[in-house]
Amino acid sequence: MHWSSQLLLVGLAATSYAGGVGASSAIPDYFQTSFGPYAGPTKAGEAPFLAQATLLAPEYHSYKPNTPVVTDVPIFGGPKDAEIFKHMGNISPYLPNPSGFGIDEYPLPSGTNITQMHMVHRHGSRYPTSDASVATVSDRITELRGNGTNFTGDLSFLNDWTYQLGEEELTALGRQQLFDSGVLHWFNYGRLYDPSRPLISRTTTQVRMLQSAENFLNGFFGPDWTRNVTLEVITEHPGFNNSLASDKECTNHNNGKSSAGDDASTQWQEIYLEKATRRFRQSMTGNQNWTTSDTYNLQTLCPYETVALGFSHFCSLFTWDEWLGFEYANDLSYYGGNGFASPTGRAVGVGYVEELIARLQQHYPYPDENSIAINKTLDDNATTFPLNQTLYLDFSHDTNIFSILTALGLKQFAEFLPISGPPPNRQLIVSHIVPFAGRFNIEVIKAPRPVLAKRPHGSQASAYDLNGTETTYVHMLMNQRTIPLGQSIAECGQRDDGWCELQAFINVQKENIIKANFDESCFGNYSTPKYGSVSTGTV
Template sequence: MLFSILSFILYACVHCLHRRNTTTQKEPIPDLGLPEGVLRTWAQYAPYMPVARYPPPPLGCALQRHGARWPTKSAGEDYKAAVDKLQSVEEYHDENLDFLKDFKWDFDSDALLPFGADQSYAAGSAAFDRYSHLVGKENVPFIRTAGSTRVVDSASNWTAGFVGASDNTIKAEVNLVIPESGNITLDDSMCPNAGDGDAESDKWLAIYAPPITARLNAGAPGANLTDDDTHNLMTLCPFHSLIERAASPFCALFTNEEFEAYEYFADINKFYGNGYGQELGPVQGVGYVNELLARLTGQPVQDHTQTNRTLDSSPDTFPLDRSFYADFSHDNAMVGIYSALGLFQEPSPLDPKAPDASRKWIVSDMVPFSARMIVEKVECVQHLPAPRKIFVRLLVDDAIQPLKFCGGSNGMCTLSAFVLSQGYARSDGDGDFEKCFA
C-alpha cells in the first residue's frame, strides 16, 4: 500500500507537525519531581504529555496549544491575595505551610515561561523529525499565530526547533500574525453573548473545596481563606512547579484525591464555557473548521463566521498548496474547535455535582500547555493501477480519535465523509453565530 500524507497541526499556541519515520516512541514526561498521575490532574495547566503513542501513517494532521506561561495578570492577583492571607498569620499549625515564612512573590504575568519556550522548541524539533518528508527547500511549512505575545513567542520557538532539527536546511518562519482584536479563528473573542462555565464549576467548588479550606484555616489560624482562595492556592502548584522546574511546596498542601477534584472543576468550566454545555460554545470553532476543510480539499474557504475574509482569500496569507501547516492559538479556542468538529462528545452533560470517572471530557488530555491536535490527510492505493482513496485521521495529543461522526473505521474516515460530517461548520453554525450578537 502506498501513502501520500498532508498534515496540519494547531498548537495552543497551535502548530502543525509531521513524522518522517515510523517510530512510536512517546515524548518523555517532564521531570518535575512529581508523579505523572499528579501532573495529569493539573487540567489546562498541565505540561504536555502524550495520551498515547503516536501511531505512524496512514494519516496525519495535528492541533496543539501554546507552551507553559506565567499566570494571567488578573489570575495572578487572585493567587497573590490568597498567599498574602497565609503570610499574614503569625504562627502555623501545619509544618507544610512553613515554607511561606520565606516565600517571595516575584511572579511575572501572561508571558511565556522558559519551560514553555523549551516545550515549543522541542515540539518544533519533533515536528520535523516526524514529518520531514512533507517539506523541502521550496515547500516549507506555512505558520500562522494569534497575536498574543506568548502565542507569537511559542510559534517562533517552534519554528526555531523545526529549523534546527533540519540542520538549517529548511528556512521556515512565522508567516502570519493575526491580531486578536478583529476577525480571527485562533481565538475565542468573537462571540460576546457566549456565557462561561463559572456558575457550573462554582457548584462543584462548593462541594469539593470546603473541607480543604477548613483544614488550611486550621493550619493557619486567622488566615480566613475562602473556597476561592483554596482553589487559587491549588493552582499555584502547577504554575510554581513549571516556573521552578521542580515540585512546588504548594503541591504538598493537597492530596492526590483533592487534585482530582480540582481537575474536575476545570473540566466543568471548559465544558460549559466553550464546549457542548454552552449553547454558543461549538460555534466559536466553526471558522477554523471551515479553514481546515479548505486546506484538506484545496478549495477556497467557505465561511461567514470568524474568518478574516481578506486574509483567507489571498494565496499569500492563506495558501492552499502546502503539505504542512502550523497554527498557534489558545486553549479556549481549541475547546471550541473540538466541539465544532464533534470530538470528546459525552452521552449527557457533565454533572456539576458529581464526576463521572468514565468521562472522555478531561481537560488535561485535551488542552494542556503545548497540547496538539493533528489532522492527517492521506492518499492510499492498495494495488496499482487502482484509483487512489483519500482518508482523514485526527489525533489529540497523539491519541487517535474514533471519528464515529463520519463512520470512522480504525480512526479513519474518507475525506468526503469527513467533509459531509461537518455540516454544522459548513452551515456557519446553523444560525448560532448570529446569536453571538443578537
C-alpha cells in the same frame, strides 16, 4: 474585518513583530523585530534557584535529579507512583495522552501515504494571565499576615513566602515544550516539507503565541527556520477577526452567557475542597476568614510555580483525591464554557473549521451563511492563505482549540458532566486534550485501494479491499493518540483505525459549519443558559 500588510512577516523578516503602530526604525513594519501594540500584557517572573531550594522534607531520604522541574512530590492518599501533574487540566505540562480515546493505534498499510498534515498547537507553559485569580494570592496572604494571622504546620512556609510569578509570557519550560514538539513533528512529518516551496505558518500577536511559534519552528527547521517558513502574525484583539483567537470576536462568549461552566466548577470546588479548607483554617492563628476560593487559588499555585520555578511547596498540601477533584473542576469549566454545554462552544471554533475545509478542497472559504468567524481579507489571498501546502502549522489557545473540537462535532466529548462528581470512564478530560503545548494533527492519507474497516490480524493478510480504487482518508490525532472519528460522525463508519473517508468528513463538516449558528450564538439577545440546559454547543 481588519487587516493590514503589517500582519504578515515576509521572507526573511524577523519573526517577533506583532504588526502595528509606533515603529521607531526606518526598517519597514513587516521587518520589525519588536513586539507590537497587540502583544498583550507581559511580565517576567523571578529567576528560579532550584539548586538552593529545600525540595524534600527530612523524612524523605531519597534523591532524584530534577529533569528539569520537580513533579515527583509526595502526595497523601494516592498510589505509590501517583503523578499529580497528569491531572491539572489545562495547566498540566504537556504529555502524550496516557490512555487514548477508546481506540487502538494502527500502522499505515504498505503503499498508503500521508500526503498532507494540518496542525493546531497550543502555546507552551506560561505564567498566569494578568486577570487570573491565582495572581491575587500574594495580596491575600499579605492581608492575613497584616491582620495578625500566623501560619503553622504544613502552611508555615507562608509566613515568609513571596509571589514570584510573572504574567502571560512563556516560562523556560514552555519554550522547551514547543522546541521539543517541533523536533518531534520534524521526525514525524519532515519529508512532507518541500524545500522549493517555503511555508506560511500562522500565529497571533500575543507574546506567548509568538514565542511558541518561533520555538516550534526552530525545533522543526533549526535556527535558520526563516529560510523555510514565513510567520503570519494575526492580530489578537477585540474587534479583529481571527480564527486562532475567535473568542475575541464573539460578544456572547465574553459577556457572561458562556459562564455556566465556571459556575459549575465553582460549585464542585465547594464539594471537593471542603476538607482542605478546614485543614488550612486549623493551620492558622488569628484571623481565619479563609474561603474555598482561597484554597483553590493555593492549589492552582502548585502547577504554576512548578513550571516557572521548578518546584512548589503548594503541591503536597493536597491529597490525591483533591488533585483528581482539581482536574474535574477544569473539565466542568471547559465543558460548560467552550464545549457542548456552552451556547458559544461551536461558534468560537467554527472559523478554523471553515478554513480547514477550504484547505482540504483547495479554495478560499466562502461559507454559505456568510459567517464572519474568519478574517475574510486574509483568507481570500494566496499570500496569506495558501491552498497548496502539504504542511499547515497553526498556533492557538486552549479554549479556542477546545471549541474547534466542539465545532468539528466530536460528540464523544459531549457527555453530560454532573456537578456532584465525575462520571466513570468519561472522555472529556482536559489534561488529555489541551494541556500546555497540547496539539491536534489531521493527516490526509491516500491509499491505492479502500482500507478495510476491520483491520485483519497477521502481517501477511492484506488491509485492502482489493475490489476498490484509490481512496483518501482523514486521520485525526490529539496529543499523539487517535481520535476515533466514527464515534462522533456516523458517516465515517465504525472503523478499527478511527479514520474517515475524506469526502464524508468534508460533507459533515459543511453541515457542522451551519450548525454552529455563528451570528445568533455570538450576537443574539438570549438569556444566559443555566448549566446543563445546553447540550449541542450552540443556542
